[in-house]
Amino acid sequence: MTLRDALLAGLNSLPGTREFHLHVLVSSPRKHGNLFPFANPRPRSYLQDILILLSEQPTPDSPSVFVSAIEACVYSIPTTSCAILYVSKVDSTGQATAPSPTPALVRALLLFYADPVTRPISAAHLWIHVFARAQNQYLFPNSSEYPKKHPLSDVKLCAWWKRQFSTVVDELASRVGDTCRTKLYYTLPGLTEFEAHHSLERVYPSTGSTSSWTYGHPYSQDEIPLPCPCPAGGDSPRHLGQCIPSFDDDPKSRFIDEIAYTTDADGVRSPERKRPRADTLKTHEEDTSSADASEKKEGRSKKEDQTLKEVKKVSVEEFWERMSFRQECIAGAVTGFFVIAISATIRPSSTVSMSEVSPLAPQPGHVSSQMNKRVLTSLLTAHEFPSLERAVWSTKVIEDSIRGLCDGLKSNPPPLVVPDRSGRQTPEPDPVRTTLAPPRTPPPRLVNGKRPIVDISPNPFPEPVASLETYRSYIYGSIAVKNRPPPTKEHGEVTSAGNGTPPVITVLTARKKRTKS
Numbered sequence: 032m033t034l035r036d037a038l039l040a041g042l043n044s045l046p047g048t049r050e051f052h053l054h055v056l057v058s059s060p061r062k063h064g065n066l067f068p069f070a071n072p073r074p075r076s077y078l079q080d081i082l083i084l085l086s087e088q089p090t091p092d093s094p095s096v097f098v099s100a101i102e103a104c105v106y107s108i109p110t111t112s113c114a115i116l117y118v119s120k121v122d123s124t125g126q127a128t129a130p131s132p133t134p135a136l137v138r139a140l141l142l143f144y145a146d147p148v149t150r151p152i153s154a155a156h157l158w159i160h161v162f163a164r165a166q167n168q169y170l171f172p173n174s175s176e177y178p179k180k181h182p183l184s185d186v187k188l189c190a191w192w193k194r195q196f197s198t199v200v201d202e203l204a205s206r207v208g209d210t211c212r213t214k215l216y217y218t219l220p221g222l223t224e225f226e227a228h229h230s231l232e233r234v235y236p237s238t239g240s241t242s243s244w245t246y247g248h249p250y251s252q253d254e255i256p257l258p259c260p261c262p263a264g265g266d267s268p269r270h271l272g273q274c275i276p277s278f279d280d281d282p283k284s285r286f287i288d289e290i291a292y293t294t295d296a297d298g299v300r301s302p303e304r305k306r307p308r309a310d311t312l313k314t315h316e317e318d319t320s321s322a323d324a325s326e327k328k329e330g331r332s333k334k335e336d337q338t339l340k341e342v343k344k345v346s347v348e349e350f351w352e353r354m355s356f357r358q359e360c361i362a363g364a365v366t367g368f369f370v371i372a373i374s375a376t377i378r379p380s381s382t383v384s385m386s387e388v389s390p391l392a393p394q395p396g397h398v399s400s401q402m403n404k405r406v407l408t409s410l411l412t413a414h415e416f417p418s419l420e421r422a423v424w425s426t427k428v429i430e431d432s433i434r435g436l437c438d439g440l441k442s443n444p445p446p447l448v449v450p451d452r453s454g455r456q457t458p459e460p461d462p463v464r465t466t467l468a469p470p471r472t473p474p475p476r477l478v479n480g481k482r483p484i485v486d487i488s489p490n491p492f493p494e495p496v497a498s499l500e501t502y503r504s505y506i507y508g509s510i511a512v513k514n515r516p517p518p519t520k521e522h523g524e525v526t527s528a529g530n531g532t533p534p535v536i537t538v539l540t541a542r543k544k545r546t547k548s
Contacts, residue, residue, distance in 0.1 A: 032143075032149050033396060033504075033505055034055050034057060034081075034140075034143055034151070034396075035053060035055045035396075035505055035506070035507075035508045036508070037139055037140075037142070037143040037149060038053055038055065038083065038136060038139045038140065038143075038508075039051070039053060039508050039509075039510045040139070041135050041136065041138060041139025041142075042085075042132055042135055042136065042139070042510055042512065043510060043512060044135070044514070045130065045132055045135055045512050045514065046130065046514050046515055046516055046517040047128055047129075047130075047512065047514060047516050047517065048512065048513050048514070048516075049087055049088065049089050049090075049128055049511075049512055050087070050088040050091070050509060050510070050511045050512070051085060051086070051087055051088075051132065051509060051510050051512065052085070052086045052087075052088065052095050052430070052507070052508075052509045053083070053084070053085050053086075053507070053508045053509065053510075054083070054084040054085075054086075054430065054433055054506055054507055055081075055082075055083055055505070055506055055508075056080075056081070056082040056083075056398055056402065056403045056406060056433070056506065057079060057080075057081050057396065057397055057398065057403075057505075058079050058080040058081075058397060058398055058399065058400040058402075058403045059079070059391075059393035059394075059397040059398070059399065059400070059492070059494065059495050060077040060078065060079050060107065060390055060391050060392075060393070061077065061078055061079075061391070061400060061490060062075075062076075062077060062078075062391070062490065063076050063077060063078035063106065064076070065277060066078075066106055066108070066115075066258075066276050066277060067258075067259045067272060067273060067276060067277065068272070068277055069270075069271070069272025069273075069287065069291060069338070069339060069342045070259050070272050070273045071339065074108050074110050074111070074258075074259055074260055075108070075109060075110060076106050076107065076108050077106070077107045077109075077390045077391065078104060078105070078106055078107075079104065079105040079107075079397075080102075080103075080104055080400060080403045080404070081101070081102070081103040081104065081105065081140075082100075082101075082102055082403055082406060082407055083099075083100060083101040083102075083103075083136065083140065084097060084099075084100050084410075084429070084430075085097070085098055085099040085100070085132060085136055086098060086426050086430065087126075087127050087128065087132070089128055094423045094426075094427070095423075095426055095427070095430070096124070096126050096419065096422045096423050096426050097124055097126075097171065097416065097422060097425070097426045097429075098123060098124055098126055098127035098131070098132060098133075099121075099122070099123045099124075099127070099131070099132055099133040099136050100120075100121075100122050100123075100170040100171065100410070101118065101120070101121050101136065101137065101140060102118075102119050102120040102121075102170060102407065103116060103117060103118045103119060103140065104116075104117045104119065104278070104279075105117075105144070105152065106258070106276070107152050107153075107154060107390055108154075108258045108259075109153070109390055110260050111156070111256050111257070111258055111259070111260055112153070112154055112155040112156060112256075113154055113155075113156045113157070113158065113256060113257070113258040114144075114150075114152050114154035114156070114157050114158070114258075115157075115158045115159075115160060115258055115276060116141070116144050116157065116158070116159045116160070117159075117160045117161075117276075117278050118137075118140075118141075118159070118160075118161050119278070119279070119280065120169040120170050121133065121137060121169065121170075122168060122169035122170040122171050122174070123171075123174075123180070124171050124174045124177060124180065124416045124422055125174060125177045125179045125180025125181065126177065126179065126180075126416075126419060126422055129517065130517055134191075134195060137195055138195055138198055138199050138202070141159060141195070141196070141199045141371075142199050142202055142203060144157060144159070145157060145159070145199060145200075145203050145371070145373050146203060146206060146207065147207065147210075147211065147375040148206075148207075151394065152390075153388075153390070155374065155375050156255055156256055156258075156372070156373065156374045156375070157371075157372075157373045157374075158258060158370065158371070158372055158373075159196075159369075159370065159371040159373075160276070160278070160368075160369070160370055161192055161196075161368075161369045161370075162281055162282065162283075162366070162367075162368055162369075163188050163189045163192045163366060163367040163368075163369065164185075164188075164359075164364070164366045165182065165183060165184055165185040165187075165188045165364055166182070167182050168182075170410060170411070171410075171415075171416040172411060172412075172414065172415045172416065173415040173416060173417040174415075174416040174417065174422075176417035176418075177416065177417055177418065177419075177422075185364040185365040185366065186230050186231070186234060186365050187234050188367075189217075189219060189230075189231060189365060189366075189367035190230075190231040190234035190235045191234075191235065192367065192369050193217060193231055193235070193237075193244070193367075193369065194235045194237070194240075196215060196242075196369060196371055197215075197237060197240040197242045197244075198240070199371075200213050200215060200242040200371065201240055201241055201242060203373070204241070207375075209376070210375060210376055211373055211374065211375050211376065212254065212255065212373070212374045212376060213242070213371065213372065213373050213374075214245065214249065214252065214254070214255060214371070214372040215242055215243070215244045215245065215369075215370075215371055215372075216244070216245050216246075216247060216248060216249045216369070216370045216371075216372075217244055217245075217246060217367060217368065217369045217370070218246065218247060218248060218351065218367065218368045219365055219366070219367045219368075220351075220354045220355040220357070220360040220361060220366060220368075221355045221360065221361045221365070222365065224246040227246060228246070230365070247351075248347060248351050248370075249370050249372055250269070250274040250275070250347045251347070252372075254374070255372040255373075255374040256374075257269070257273075257274065258276060259273045259274065259276075269347075270342060270343040271287065271290075271342050271343070271345050271346070271347060271350055272287065272291075272339070272342045272343075274347055275287060275347075275350070282354070282357060282359050282360060282366075283354070283368075285359075286350070286353075286354060286357060287342065287350075290341055290342060290345055290350075291338040291339075291341050291342050292338060292341075293341075389491075389492070391490055391491065391492050392492055393492055393494075393495040395501075395504075395505065396501060396504065396505030396506070397495045398495060398497045398501070398506070399494040399495055399496070399497070400494075401494070402436055402497060405436070406429065406432065406433060406436075409429060409432065410429060414428065414429065433502075433506065433507075434502060434507070436497060437497040437498060437499055437501060437502035437506065438498075438499055438502075
């Protein structure tokens with residue numbers, strides 16, 4: 032089963048009558064060396080980008096409009112047989128028919144990778160990470176201006192993610208039984224366990240869920256292997272850089288970088304040494320060239336050792352305790368970190384057969400990372416969704432561009448020019464030949480003041496080229512939902528269980544205290 036088919040199957044049970052159009056872009060694996068930037072040596076890891084766009088068509092005559100979108104990343108670490116699914120952004124336009132298809136779409140994505148039978152990568156252990164931070168819009172620009180969009184508040188968003196994870200774990204347990212071991216962790220920086228539990232249970236009570244949550248981080252347990260390999264020898268404990276993965280736009284990654292590259296006691300770096308004077312440089316240039324080269328090499332190695340020492344000074348418990356004082360975690364809004372660890376005790380036969388394939392080999396249905404990036408950049412910078420009219424136009428343009436990229440962007444044929452039979456012709460001026468600028472290597476990109484480590488070995492597999500067959504079989508899919516409409520409110524009262532009867536209200540009377548006569 033492909034990811035597209037799994038997502039369409041998850042949407043099939045939604046109430047109401049409507050048609051969904053789905054576009055799924057999964058990039059081919061590529062090398063990624065910054066998942067654990069402070070681990071020595073760095074583990075081999077591979078990255079895939081996922082972009083999911085869902086549009087809805089309420090009636091056959093109405094236009095299609097985007098209603099939901101998901102951006103995620105999948106990291107594969109073959110050394111420990113682990114994989115990480117990081118859901119970075121989930122957004123909706125608010126223009127969907129109630130109930131919204133976003134929860135069903137998110138659950139279908141998580142369940143597709145959580146189930147070892149449908150998991151498309153060779154990994155016995157899966158870690159799912161989510162950082163919940165309430166914002167008005169994530170992937171659909173200006174969608175917050177649409178009157179019917181109601182973004183969730185900070186506490187409601189954390190409770191929503193916890194509810195989705197609990198539902199996914201319960202569904203996974205019903206599928207695989209005892210063949211998978213799951214652990215759920217969540218942390219709300221700045222809140223105690225009692226405060227966090229009370230705040231989330233007040234929004235979405237977990238009455239029918241059987242999953243048990245642990246308040247805290249998952250890096251102290253040893254039942255499910257962590258993605259980063261153990262240190263050499265296995266005797267020394269893990270330090271901070273070998274526990275917490277580094278993601279894009281994640282406060283944990285920014286905090287670890289700040290710990291590593293801020294080495295002074297007061298949190299201020301020393302100023303860089305000024306350049307020597309010109310005359311002094313000329314007199315001592317020949318004598319100090321070799322000494323400067325060796326000094327730079329030693330300084331670079333000392334700086335790397337210093338950053339590693341700073342990371343080792345901070346324990347995991349201290350890191351999470353200090354995260355409660357970070358501005359982006361306590362700036363007037365509640366944020367949450369959610370982690371699910373899933374370990375398969377019995378690996379299916381399909382996973383064993385996939386282990387023989389190279390982790391860099393593109394699978395059927397994969398697209399190039401540039402195509403994924405191009406569509407995402409167009410969505411974030413060239414379109415907006417403040418009204419239904421603009422959303423319909425943006426939806427059509429993006430959907431047509433995805434199909435056009437798979438079809439090779441075939442343009443319209445040029446108009447035919449009828450040649451002049453008279454023989455008279457105005458001479459055309461000679462075109463001015465312009466020479467292009469000679470190609471040159473751009474300056475190196477610096478990350479935190481130093482060059483990033485680049486994998487020397489190239490990818491032996493070429494980038495996949497999408498075709499119309501790929502578009503029809505793996506990228507695009509549609510499903511017509513024809514189910515019973517959702518239960519409605521009658522006479523201003525919410526029905527119980529949707530059977531049309533008003534809820535039973537039990538009135539409690541206070542017992543009067545007897546007074547002695």
